[in-house]
Amino acid sequence: MNRYKRSHAASFTTRHSILVLALIVCGHDLVAQTIYVADHNLPPAGTSGVVSVATATGTPSTVTANDYLGSDLFGLAYESSTTLIAVKSGLSNDANLVRIDIATGTQTLLATGGSLGKAIFPAIAPDGTIYVTNDGAGGPGGVTRYTSSGGVISFATGGQAMGIVYDPFNGSVYFTGLTVNAGNPGLARLNLTDGTWTALATAATFIQPFQIAVDINGDLLIADPGTSATGDARIFRYNVATDTVSVLATGNNLRATYVDTSGVIYAGDYGDNSTAGLAHLYTVDRSTGALTSFVVAGQDFANLTAITGVTPIPEPAQVGIGVGIVALAAVVLSRRFSRQS
Known part of the structure; x- marks a missing residue:
């Protein structure tokens, strides 16, 4: 040479x-990635559970089921390469905040009842703080802040909070709620000092905004199942810089969304009213919004409520x-x- x-x-x-x-x-992972899917009523046993899915092959594996999750698993967040944080909701003051060991499926109870209220979704900040939404079961609800070991730090009352996410682009925590926008459904940014919030994109028309995901370009994606009528669910895109909302995708009963480190957008429904007894995991075309069923070999879903995985953007x-x-x-x-x- x-x-x-x-x-x-x-x-x-x-x-x-x-x-x-x-x-x-x-x-940014250079190998096949794994996403984690929460199902409120995981077949065939019909109990709440978490399934890992290898994105390269669609191969599923049950991480954990039942135990502290009971039959009311809703929110799920990626904490580290070894653990997930899950929320079991509860109408009778019996909600649970749970840490899940990915390798063994072992569930550790961090908090239960009391301050959790009707807990819905967790989000995790880089310092280990866990933020948990509470839709109030018809009451004011809000966001509760916990230490990584489950100790209560403070509350943000009101908004009937639903989905929540930590944004590594700017260090903010955003949440969706049924009454955050002057009594209407919407998106808000939480003040981490005093627990107040600021309603965002107030002209947008949400119905039941649920899971929030951070896209690789800094936008937020918001899953809104609508009224559960066929075709009125949306995946909204929120531009943080311009405070505007647009529709990325439409579907049926879409409650979950997530973006992996390579920029693939996922969405999931809570049973889409078109296939009896089954929910679906999709990939979303970021240009056209088209939903494509993501085949998970040998695994059915019934009521898919959350999708999570590695945060797509590195922390500052x-x-x-x-x-x-x-x-x-x-x-x-x-x-x-x-x-x-």
């Missing part, structure tokens, strides 16, 4: 190595560290290949 070819190959190898390192540091601290590591790697690799050429 002549000097030019060696130099060219070294240059390509350097660039490729830096790119791979950058993707790994910044949280990770970005800073990542840039430093990548820059250092670039210098080291460049010098190494310069000597070789």
Whole structure:
């Protein structure tokens, strides 16, 4: 190999190595990903459960079922590579906040009853704080803040809160609620200091906004099942910069949405009124909004309520560290290949 070819190959190898390192540091998986699906009434036993799905193959595996989840699992959030946080709702002051060990399926009860109210959904901040929504079962509801071990920190009352998400782009916590927009359904940003909130996109028309997901471009996606009538469910896109809402996709009874680290959008329904007894997991075309059934081999869903997985955007601290590591790697690799050429 002549000097030019060696130099060219070294240059390509350097660039490729830096790119791979950058993707790994910044949280973008280079291998098949796994998503986690919560089902309120998981077949065939009919109890609440969590199923992991390998996105490359559609291969399912039951992570856990029943126990503290009972028959009322609603919200699910990815905490780490080893744990998930789940919420078992409750109309009789019997809601549970549960940590799930992904490898063993072991459930650990973090909090129950009391401050949870009719809990719906969890979100997790980088410092381990867990935010849990409560729709109030007809009352004011709100958001309760817990330590990672389940201790209550504070409350944000009102809004009949439903879905909730931590946004790593700006460090904000957003939630949906049935009365957050001057008594109407909507989206709000939570003030993490005093528990108040600011209604967003107040001109948007939501019906029952549920799960929220952060897209890779910084937008928020919001699943709204509508009235459960055929065809009136929506996946909304909220542009944080312009405070505007548009419709990404339409369907039947869509309650769940999630975006993986490669930008694939998922959605799920709570039984779509077209196939008796079955719910569906979909991928969503981000250009056309078309829903495509995501085949999960040998696994039926009945009442799909949440989809989660690795956060698609690196936390700010990770970005800073990542840039430093990548820059250092670039210098080291460049010098190494310069000597070789």
